[in-house]
Amino acid sequence: MTSTPPPNSLHEVVSCMSGYDPDALPVAQAQQIIQQFITPISSIEKVAIREALGRVLAKDIVSGINVPSHDNSAMDGYALRGSDLSVNQTTTLIIKGTAYAGRAFAGIVNTGECIRIMTGAVMPESCDTVIPQEFTLNASTTQVDVPAGKVTAGDNRRLKGEDLAAGKTALLKGKILRPADVGLLASLGVAEVPVQRKLRVAFFSTGDELRSLGETLDAGCVYDSNRYTLHGMLTRLGCDIVDMGVIKDDPASLEAAFRSAAENADAIITSGGVSVGAADYTKQMMAQLGDVAFWSIGMRPGRPMAFGKIHSAGKSAYLFGLPGNPVAVMVTFYFFARNALLRMMGATIPELPLVPAVSLAALRKRPGRTEYQRGIASVASNGQLQVAITGSQGSGILRSMSEANCMVVLPHEQGNVSAGDQVNILLLEGLL
Incomplete structure (x- = not known):
């Protein structure tokens, strides 16, 4: 359902690549080709901010407003004029209200006066400082003592527009909205927000040996796990x-499957049928x-x-034909399909952060x-991040992916790693 074609054919994209070899393609070059070929969808809809998460x-x-709308107090205490504070001795102030x-307090605070003030209350026009109540002495209903050195002029005052000034950009196009962003929208009085429509992704597995849950598992057959991991990963991305x-x-x-998917989705993800010696019709x-x-x-x-x-x-519809082995499906999804789908959504794509750890x-x-x-x-007793491999790294061992909380990323040029060497890891929390 992609409304506009990409600016170039895939052949034109790869023809511009120096040293392009489809039979020995480095990861970085494959990622570059995908990102150049993908075109974002353009449909926009408005949703209530309660529905905007993700x-x-x-x-x-x-x-359209200043947040906060007025100078206000950051503390429960007393609002006063900073110029009234004495550097060397206690200052006694008269409480006006x-x-x-x-x-808000409706009166005027003159020199030598203050008011009792609560957190978030509007500061009187003449006051620029708040002393927390726990720093004061001898407080009564009529006066309070402010010891020298407990507060300086301007302390504990939140300035008008300090969080966000009227006319300033609060959130940028392409941002994936998080809980804090939804709260920020509410603080601005925004009830509805324009978002990209959800990306529609169709996926299926291929292979005569695969059985769906509930079916009899005949000799030589296996249950199809890939559709369930793909369902989970696509759900995390917020896809339809x-x-x-x-x-x-x-x-x-x-x-029939490919035609139906192309006519009804923005992207197609398949698992299986793309290996060199595959005895099937998928590649054809x-x-x-x-x-x-x-x-x-080369991965x-x-x-x-x-x-x-x-x-x-x-x-x-864009096609991502992933391998059939369960771990390979997840790895190729995260390092190729994920960023491409985010680009299709119109999202700003942050790099997945790699963290150093000791092997x-x-x-x-x-x-x-x-x-x-x-x-x-895990974190060692000295506070250093360390990493252990889950065991056998076969691409069909899905249990190893379930046990893992990170991926150790060993780059193209990397050789053997010795115990104690530093490696880069990608933490999976938030991805899996």
Whole structure:
């Protein structure tokens, strides 16, 4: 359902790449090609801010008011003139009244006077300082003593517009709205917000050996786990999801599935059927219906991958053909599909932060490919972050992904790692 085609064909994009080799493609080059080929969707809708969490902001939000709207007190205490404070001795002030949050003091505070004030209450025009009540002495209903050195002029006053001034940009287009952002919108009096429409993603698994939950598990067959991990990852991204189930490995079924997905979704994600020696029709149908590249990426796990665009009945959808092994599906999704889907949503895409940690064991690593090993990060007694591998790193061992709380990212040029060496890890909290 992509409304506008990308500026270039996939062939044109890769033809500009120096040293492009689909049979030995570095991770960084594959990521670059995907980002250049992807075009964001343009449809916008307005939603109530209670429904805006996790949505992508479609326009800048400019504050129409000052927040706070007046100078106010940051403390329960006494509002006074800073010029009345004595540097060397206690200052005694006459209490003229009280200011409450939402109910300002209406009088005038003259030299030598103060008012009792509550947190959030509007500061009287002549007052610029608040002394917390716990710093005062001999307070009565009529006067209070302010010891020298307990407060200086201007302390404990929140300035008008200090949080956000009228006319300033509060939130930028492309931001994925978080709880704090929703609260900020409410503080500005914004009840509805323009957001990108939800990205519609169709996904299915291929393979005659796959069985859905509830079906009999015949000899040589396995339950399809990939659709459930994909469902979870796409839900985390806030996508509108179309689970098309398991598609049998025959041309008619595959063609019907690809055409339906292209006509009804913005993106298609498949698992299985893209390896070099795959004895199925998936790659054939991808090539027949679209502008698709088949890659052998220099990475582990997740070497085979297809990327491009599928066309049907005048509509099109971006395609991410992921490997069939469960861990490879997750790794290729996070390091290729995730950023592409966020770009399609119109989101500002922050880099996934890598954190240094000490490896507790030696790791075998061949230069010339990027490796993503499942790890368990912990904090040592000296406060240093450390990481241990979950065990066997086979791409079919989904249990290792369930046990992991991070991925150890070993870059393309990296060789073997010795115990005690520093490595970079990607914490999975918030991703998984």
